[in-house]
Amino acid sequence: MQEQNYNESVRTTLRQAIQRALLAFEPPEKLTVSEWADKYRNMSSEETSRPGMWDTDSVPYMKFIMDCFAQDRIREIVMLKCTQIGGTEAMINMLGYTIDVNPSRIMYVLPDDDLCLNFSDERLKKMFRSNLDRFKGKVDLRSKPKMIKFTGGFAAIVSARSPSELASWSVPIILLDEIDKYPLWSGKEANPIKLAEERTKNWPIAKIVKVSTPTIKTGAIYKAYEAADVRYQYLVPCPHCGAMQVLKFSQIKWPKNEMGEADTTIVRYQAYYECEACKSRIDDRHKQQMLKQGKWVAINEVQGQPSSVAFHINSIYSPWLTFGKVAVEFLTSKDDPEALMNFVNSWLGEPWEDKASTLESDVVLEKQTEVSEGIIPSWAQLITGGVDVQKNGFYWTIRAWGYRLTSQNIAHGWAESFEEIDAIMNRFWPDEDGELRWQVNLCAIDSGYNTEDVYDFCLISGGWAVPVKGASTQKVGRYTRSNIDATGKQYHGQALYVVNGDSYKDLIASRVRRPLGQGCWMVYNECDIDYAEQITSEHKVITTKNNRRVESWVPKTSHAQNHYLDAEVYAAVAADLLQVRYLDELTEPADVQPGESGRKDDDNDDGFLDTKGEWL
Structure with missing residues (x-):
C-alpha cells in the first residue's frame, strides 16, 4: 500500500514537472497592454490611494494610448498631458507588459539622478512586489536601483543629465518621462533625447515613448507632438444631445455676482460644463459615463501607415477632478503670471505662450x-x-x-x-x-x-x-x-x-x-x-x-x-x-524755424542712456 502511494506521488510530481516544462514552449499570451494591466496588475496601498486591480475603465482615455505600444508598425508614441492624469502609470504598464509578455532591453529616462532612484524604489520595485505572481522568478529584486535585471533583458533607469548612461546600452525600447524637464544638453554631448534615440537605431523594431507636461511651444514635448504623423484628441458625447466634443476650459461655467466677480467657495460646488452644441448643463455626475463612451479621433490625415502617433489631454478629463476644482484653480491663478503659466501647463496640458510677446x-x-x-x-x-x-x-x-x-x-x-x-x-x-x-x-x-x-x-x-x-x-x-x-x-x-x-x-x-x-x-x-x-x-x-x-x-x-x-x-x-x-513735455508746438531742419548737433557721441530708469 505504501509502495502504491509512493508511486502515485512520484507520478503526480513527474506530471507537474512535465506540465511546467511544457509551459516554456507555449507561445506568449496574446494581450494588449491594457488587457495585461486589467488582468494581472494589482496596485497596493503603497502605490496608490485606490488599491486593487488596475481598471482601464476608470481611465478609458488611456486604453488606446497603451495599446499602441504593442503595435509593431508604431515606432513613436507622444503624450502631451496635464499632471496627475495617469501618464506615468501607463508607462509602468508598458514596462511590466514587456517584462512579462515580450522580454527585451528597456531604457527608462528621467530628468535627474534623484528622480531615477526614487522612481526605481518607490514605483517599480513596489509594483514588482505587489505582483509577485507575475514577476517572481523573472525579476531579480536584488538588482541595483538603476539596473533592474529580468529574464530576457533589463530595465536601465537613466538620468537625462548623464551622457555616459544614455550612451551605455543598445536598446529597442525607450521610455522618456517628463522630457520638457530634461537639460538642453548632456554635458558636452548632444541633446539627451537625441542621445537616447540613437540607442535604438540598430533594432529593426523599436519603440520610443515620450510623455511630458509641456512648458513652452519650443519645448521638446510640444515639438514632438507637432511632428507626429497623426495627432489625436479625445472626444466625448454630450449626455443630452450626444454631440461628440473635446472638453475645453472655455466651456466650464460658474456663477458670478453683479460686479462680474466669482466667489471661489461657491464656484467649487456650482461650476458646470456647457455643451458646445446644445448649451445644456453637464454636471460632474455625467463625466465618467461620457469618458467611457469617448474615443480618440485624428485631427490630421497622413498618407500610408503612421509610424508616430501623438495624444493631447487635459485635467478636465480626470475622473478625480470636478469642474469646480478646475475653475477655482484658474480663478486663484489668473492674476499671477507664474501661477497662470502653471495652470496652462499642468492643468490644461498646453504650452505657455506669453500673449504680450506675440503681435498680430x-x-x-x-x-x-x-x-x-x-x-x-x-x-x-x-x-x-x-x-x-x-x-x-x-x-x-x-x-x-x-x-x-x-x-x-x-x-x-x-x-x-x-x-x-x-x-x-x-x-x-x-x-x-x-x-x-x-x-x-x-x-x-x-x-x-x-x-x-x-x-x-x-x-x-x-x-x-x-x-x-x-x-x-x-x-x-x-x-x-x-x-x-x-x-x-x-x-x-x-x-x-x-x-x-x-x-x-x-x-x-x-x-x-x-x-x-x-x-x-x-x-x-x-x-x-x-x-x-x-x-x-x-x-x-x-x-x-x-x-x-x-x-x-x-x-x-x-x-x-x-x-x-x-x-x-x-x-x-x-x-x-x-x-x-x-524730452520734456511741450506746452506748445516745437519751435523749429524753416530751414533749420530740426537737427541738433550731436557732440555727445559716447553718451549712453541711463538704463536704470523705467524704459518700457
Whole structure:
C-alpha cells in the first residue's frame, strides 16, 4: 500500500514537472497592454490611494494610448498631458507588459539622478512586489536601483543629465518621462533625447515613448507632438444631445455676482460644463459615463501607415477632478503670471505662450492716428530714420518722437540706392500746418550687408547718419558703442553702434499695446497692411544660445519678411542716441524755424542712456 502511494506521488510530481516544462514552449499570451494591466496588475496601498486591480475603465482615455505600444508598425508614441492624469502609470504598464509578455532591453529616462532612484524604489520595485505572481522568478529584486535585471533583458533607469548612461546600452525600447524637464544638453554631448534615440537605431523594431507636461511651444514635448504623423484628441458625447466634443476650459461655467466677480467657495460646488452644441448643463455626475463612451479621433490625415502617433489631454478629463476644482484653480491663478503659466501647463496640458510677446498685424493697424502719411504731428520734438540694407536695395522708415517715448511712423518705403536714401533723409517734411519745418535728426543704417559701402556713406553724411549692426550675443544694455577697426581705411576709428535688437523689439511690443495717445507706438492714417505684417512678423520665444535658454524674437515662419521691423529698431536706436527719454513735455508746438531742419548737433557721441530708469 505504501509502495502504491509512493508511486502515485512520484507520478503526480513527474506530471507537474512535465506540465511546467511544457509551459516554456507555449507561445506568449496574446494581450494588449491594457488587457495585461486589467488582468494581472494589482496596485497596493503603497502605490496608490485606490488599491486593487488596475481598471482601464476608470481611465478609458488611456486604453488606446497603451495599446499602441504593442503595435509593431508604431515606432513613436507622444503624450502631451496635464499632471496627475495617469501618464506615468501607463508607462509602468508598458514596462511590466514587456517584462512579462515580450522580454527585451528597456531604457527608462528621467530628468535627474534623484528622480531615477526614487522612481526605481518607490514605483517599480513596489509594483514588482505587489505582483509577485507575475514577476517572481523573472525579476531579480536584488538588482541595483538603476539596473533592474529580468529574464530576457533589463530595465536601465537613466538620468537625462548623464551622457555616459544614455550612451551605455543598445536598446529597442525607450521610455522618456517628463522630457520638457530634461537639460538642453548632456554635458558636452548632444541633446539627451537625441542621445537616447540613437540607442535604438540598430533594432529593426523599436519603440520610443515620450510623455511630458509641456512648458513652452519650443519645448521638446510640444515639438514632438507637432511632428507626429497623426495627432489625436479625445472626444466625448454630450449626455443630452450626444454631440461628440473635446472638453475645453472655455466651456466650464460658474456663477458670478453683479460686479462680474466669482466667489471661489461657491464656484467649487456650482461650476458646470456647457455643451458646445446644445448649451445644456453637464454636471460632474455625467463625466465618467461620457469618458467611457469617448474615443480618440485624428485631427490630421497622413498618407500610408503612421509610424508616430501623438495624444493631447487635459485635467478636465480626470475622473478625480470636478469642474469646480478646475475653475477655482484658474480663478486663484489668473492674476499671477507664474501661477497662470502653471495652470496652462499642468492643468490644461498646453504650452505657455506669453500673449504680450506675440503681435498680430491688426494690433498695429489699430494704432493709426488722424495724421496722414508724411506729416509731422504737433507733439513731435525730433524725427529719426532707420535703414535695413538688403542685397538689391534698402527698406527705410522715418519716425517722429515726443514726450514719454510717444512716437509715430511718418513714412516708410523701398529705395534702390544710397542716393535715394540721402534724398529721403535730407528732404523737408511738413507739420500739420503745412510748413516745411522738419528734417531727420539722425538716421541709423544697418551695416550687416555691404558693410564698407555703409561705412563710407555714413562717414561722408555730415553727421546725420551712423552705422549700426545687430549684436551676436544677448547684451545687457540696448546698445554699445565701438570703433571700426579697419587700418588703412578712411573710416578707421569711426563710431559703430552694436544693437541688442531683442531689447528694442520688446520696446515696440510694449508700446504698441498702449492706448492710442501719449506713450504709444503709432502709425499714420491709412497705413498699409504690408508694413503692419512685417512689424508683427516675429514673436518672442525661448531659444538656445551657447547652451543656455534665452528669450529671443524670431520669425513666426521661415519666410516671414521683417525688414520694416528691423528698420524701426534702427530708428529707435537713433532716438536713443538723441536722448529721447529726456524730452520734456511741450506746452506748445516745437519751435523749429524753416530751414533749420530740426537737427541738433550731436557732440555727445559716447553718451549712453541711463538704463536704470523705467524704459518700457
